[in-house]
Amino acid sequence: xxxxxxxxxxxxxxxxxxxxxxxxxxxxxxxxxxxxxxxxxxxxxxxxxxxxxxxxxxxxxxxxxxxxxxxxxxxxxxxxxxxxxxxxxxxxxxxxxxxxxxxxxxxxxxxxxxxxxxxxxxxxxxxxxxxxxxxxxxxxxxxxxxxxxxxxxxxxxxxxxxxxxxxxxxxxxxxxxxxxxxxxxxxxxxxxxxxxxxxxxxxxxxxxxxxxxxxxxxxxxxxxxxxxxxxxxxxxxxxxxxxxxxxxxxxxxxxxxxxxxxxxxxxxxxxxxxxxxxxxxxxxxxxxxxxxxxxxxxxxxxxxxxxxxxxxxxxxxxxxxxxxxxx
Amino acid sequence: xxxxxxxxxxxxxxxxxxxxxxxxxxxxxxxxxxxxxxxxxxxxxxxxxxxxxxxxxxxxxxxxxxxxxxxxxxxxxxxxxxxxxxxxxxxxxxxxxxxxxxxxxxxxxxxxxxxxxxxxxxxxxxxxxxxxxxxxxxxxxxxxxxxxxxxxxxxxxxxxxxxxxxxxxxxxxxxxxxxxxxxxxxxxxxxxxxxxxxxxxxxxxxxxxxxxxxxxxxxxxxxxxxxxxxxxxxxxxxxxxxxxxxxxxxxxxxxxxxxxxxxxxxxxxxxxxxxxxxxxxxxxxxxxxxxxxxxxxxxxxxxxxxxxxxxxxxxxxxxxxxxxxxxxxxxxxxxxxxxxxxxxxxxxxxxxxxxxxxxxxxxxxxxxxxxxxxxxxxxxxxxxxxxxxxxxxxxxxxxxxxxxxxxxxxxxxxxxxxxxxxxxxxxxxxxx
Numbered sequence: 001x002x003x004x005x006x007x008x009x010x011x012x013x014x015x016x017x018x019x020x021x022x023x024x025x026x027x028x029x030x031x032x033x034x035x036x037x038x039x040x041x042x043x044x045x046x047x048x049x050x051x052x053x054x055x056x057x058x059x060x061x062x063x064x065x066x067x068x069x070x071x072x073x074x075x076x077x078x079x080x081x082x083x084x085x086x087x088x089x090x091x092x093x094x095x096x097x098x099x100x101x102x103x104x105x106x107x108x109x110x111x112x113x114x115x116x117x118x119x120x121x122x123x124x125x126x127x128x129x130x131x132x133x134x135x136x137x138x139x140x141x142x143x144x145x146x147x148x149x150x151x152x153x154x155x156x157x158x159x160x161x162x163x164x165x166x167x168x169x170x171x172x173x174x175x176x177x178x179x180x181x182x183x184x185x186x187x188x189x190x191x192x193x194x195x196x197x198x199x200x201x202x203x204x205x206x207x208x209x210x211x212x213x214x215x216x217x218x219x220x221x222x223x224x225x226x227x228x229x230x231x232x233x234x235x236x237x238x239x240x241x242x243x244x245x246x247x248x249x250x251x252x253x254x255x256x257x258x259x260x261x262x263x264x265x266x267x268x269x270x271x272x273x274x275x276x277x278x279x280x281x282x283x284x285x286x287x288x289x290x291x292x293x294x295x296x297x298x299x300x301x302x303x304x305x306x307x308x309x310x311x312x313x314x315x316x317x318x319x320x321x322x323x324x325x326x327x
Numbered sequence: 328x329x330x331x332x333x334x335x336x337x338x339x340x341x342x343x344x345x346x347x348x349x350x351x352x353x354x355x356x357x358x359x360x361x362x363x364x365x366x367x368x369x370x371x372x373x374x375x376x377x378x379x380x381x382x383x384x385x386x387x388x389x390x391x392x393x394x395x396x397x398x399x400x401x402x403x404x405x406x407x408x409x410x411x412x413x414x415x416x417x418x419x420x421x422x423x424x425x426x427x428x429x430x431x432x433x434x435x436x437x438x439x440x441x442x443x444x445x446x447x448x449x450x451x452x453x454x455x456x457x458x459x460x461x462x463x464x465x466x467x468x469x470x471x472x473x474x475x476x477x478x479x480x481x482x483x484x485x486x487x488x489x490x491x492x493x494x495x496x497x498x499x500x501x502x503x504x505x506x507x508x509x510x511x512x513x514x515x516x517x518x519x520x521x522x523x524x525x526x527x528x529x530x531x532x533x534x535x536x537x538x539x540x541x542x543x544x545x546x547x548x549x550x551x552x553x554x555x556x557x558x559x560x561x562x563x564x565x566x567x568x569x570x571x572x573x574x575x576x577x578x579x580x581x582x583x584x585x586x587x588x589x590x591x592x593x594x595x596x597x598x599x600x601x602x603x604x605x606x607x608x609x610x611x612x613x614x615x616x617x618x619x620x621x622x623x624x625x626x627x628x629x630x631x632x633x634x635x636x637x638x639x640x641x642x643x644x645x646x647x648x649x650x651x652x653x654x655x656x657x658x659x660x661x662x663x664x665x666x667x668x669x670x671x672x673x674x675x676x677x678x679x680x681x682x683x684x685x686x687x688x689x690x691x692x693x694x695x696x697x698x699x700x701x702x703x704x705x706x707x708x709x710x711x712x713x714x715x716x717x718x719x720x721x722x723x724x725x726x727x728x729x730x731x732x733x734x735x736x737x738x739x740x741x742x743x744x745x746x747x748x749x750x751x752x753x754x755x756x757x758x759x
Contacts, residue, residue: 009651009665009684010684011661012661013748014660015735015748016650018738019740120693121691320702322727322730323705
């Protein structure tokens with residue numbers, strides 16, 4: 001009956017139209033939204049930062065390509081996810097990091113954080129954070145050698161969180177050294193020591209705002225994450241209860257970068273809105289605990305990785321309400 | 328106040344292609360192919376044989392089974408044969424082929440009915456059954472069965488939503504046949520014996536909202552027009568009920584379990600014609616559209632006219648057709664051939680160009696949750712597609728695949744271009 005057809009018609013199951021959104025469009029948009037923060041970093045910490053970023057991205061893409069070859073899969077480097085992982089890894093190392101270490105971090109991020117699980121969509125943990133935590137464990141000195149703003153000669157300077165921790169925990173090893181006093185304005189603009197991509201809150205919020213307008217991310221994870229850190233450190237982070245400097249806590253360290261760009265990673269976070277709020281609160285509590293009483297001054301990466309591990313459980317129990325089911 | 332349901336997504340409507348084209352009759356076809364099954368339920372037995380002369384409106388097939396709907400000749404002429412023919416839903420189906428005599432002579436049984444207002448519920452149901460009326464929204468469920476629910480209902484909702492992109496036949500019908508539709512709704516109200524009647528229309532069709540409201544005021548009908556958010560799938564039965572009267576049909580149940588009957592505006596119009604004019608369902612309005620169709624139109628078409636004839640009447644396409652779809656782009660059925668005939672459930676013929684029909688490759692699920700957001704049934708569509716992909720159909724039952732209304736919103740929205748609803752259909756088929 002189809003013999004007299006002039007040209008074969010495509011026959012597929014409905015729907016026959018698709019939205020213009022694609023995976024690679026999402027990945028590349030997030031990448032572009034992260035660029036302002038990197039530019040500020042180049043301005044504040046010098047051109048060495050650019051070398052680190054390029055190295056991390058190159059290493060991530062090369063590793064992705066190699067892993068695809070080894071696993072006999074079509075190379076997926078154009079979907080932008082490896083590029084994004086490389087960029088985020090670079091944003092999570094100090095400005096003076098040696099390039100070989102950055103390369104190694106990116107390699108671990110993609111190979112161990114992603115490829116061994118089966119590639120895009122299958123990984124349990126945020127790959128960039130796997131890379132960062134690997135570097136933290138392996139090269140603790142290099143990973144905490146901070147650079148003061150506008151002092152390219154690798155003058156080390158403690159981060160605001162390190163200064164806070166020193167005072168809060170009573171170790172006071174930094175007491176007596178020539179401490180920089182950071183204002184909230186410095187913190188907001190990124191004029192402080194820290195990892196490459198985490199410093200400039202303003203630049204990060206600009207990109208995040210755009211991602212929200214495009215509906216690529218929603219408020220649920222960032223707000224519950226940052227809000228919990230704020231409340232937690234306000235209650236417990238001062239002398240006595242309810243006296244913590246929560247603004248310092250929110251604007252310092254990797255919280256803004258982590259909450260808007262890494263905790264919101266689709267693959268490793270919950271899918272439902274309720275689940276996302278729970279995820280954000282969990283991240284916030286763990287971050288607060290690590291910052292106040294843990295062995296490190298910063299806990300954002302650990303909190304996200306730990307909550308990544310809980311995500312399958314959250315997804316199992318925080319399900320949407322079934323239509324027609326009794327409330 | 329404008330109401331709606333949770334989930335769903337506004338989808339570009341493309342209705343501007345044909346929304347201003349008034350319904351036009353087309354020249355009589357030289358032949359028609361009338362499938363003996365155009366409905367949900369048992370196929371009809373033919374009542375005619377090769378060589379018989381039939382008139383427009385002559386009953387040519389019926390079944391003794393309760394869940395069935397009889398079929399009628401849509402032109403006058405001679406039965407050329409009863410053969411297996413291409414069918415837009417079933418692939419192939421036994422059909423009565425009629426050669427036109429060009430005279431369009433009507434069956435003597437088609438007579439305007441006097442005192443139609445005084446007909447009882449039983450008489451109305453009998454007329455609807457004899458006229459072969461089915462749900463005109465696409466599902467083609469026999470109306471005499473739907474309008475006679477096994478338990479009492481209190482509300483009738485008329486579906487004028489037409490949430491499928493591209494389609495405009497219901498919209499044009501509401502503009503051009505408002506009086507007929509409202510009289511038909513009155514008959515439906517009497518048949519199902521309810522006190523409350525709502526007409527749901529999306530707010531992106533202000534002309535239809537205005538027309539219906541004005542006519543209701545003019546004639547003092549006890550009906551309420553409910554403006555609804557323009558969002559897909561607003562016209563799906565359960566979502567429509569939720570939006571209009573805020574009731575939810577429980578999982579696995581039907582609208583009458585929530586005390587509601589939903590009927591399409593096209594069905595209301597067909598009921599009017601059957602009761603007042605004595606006319607069986609042998610023609611319907613079909614939107615022929617698509618960016619590649621030279622002159623998109625809303626056509627009044629005899630059942631059994633081949634798709635290709637209608638596309639040619641619309642002056643053909645600018646390039647080669649890549650896909651021909653019966654219905655809208657979200658839930659419509661892609662056709663193997665343009666030889667398939669229009670049946671009672673054919674609301675539209677959508678032609679996509681080769682570029683528009685190109686299949687995109689599937690990518691891994693990135694768990695973005697968009698499908699969960701849009702699913703109007705509160706499902707986790709991606710999980711079901713992963714069950715299928717990994718060959719673990721045994722895990723699928725915990726995700727309630729039977730709840731799926733196959734609206735396709737999840738698949739439309741998926742940035743990884745995964746064929747999610749196709750997977751769910753597979754799960755449902757295997758679970759049967």
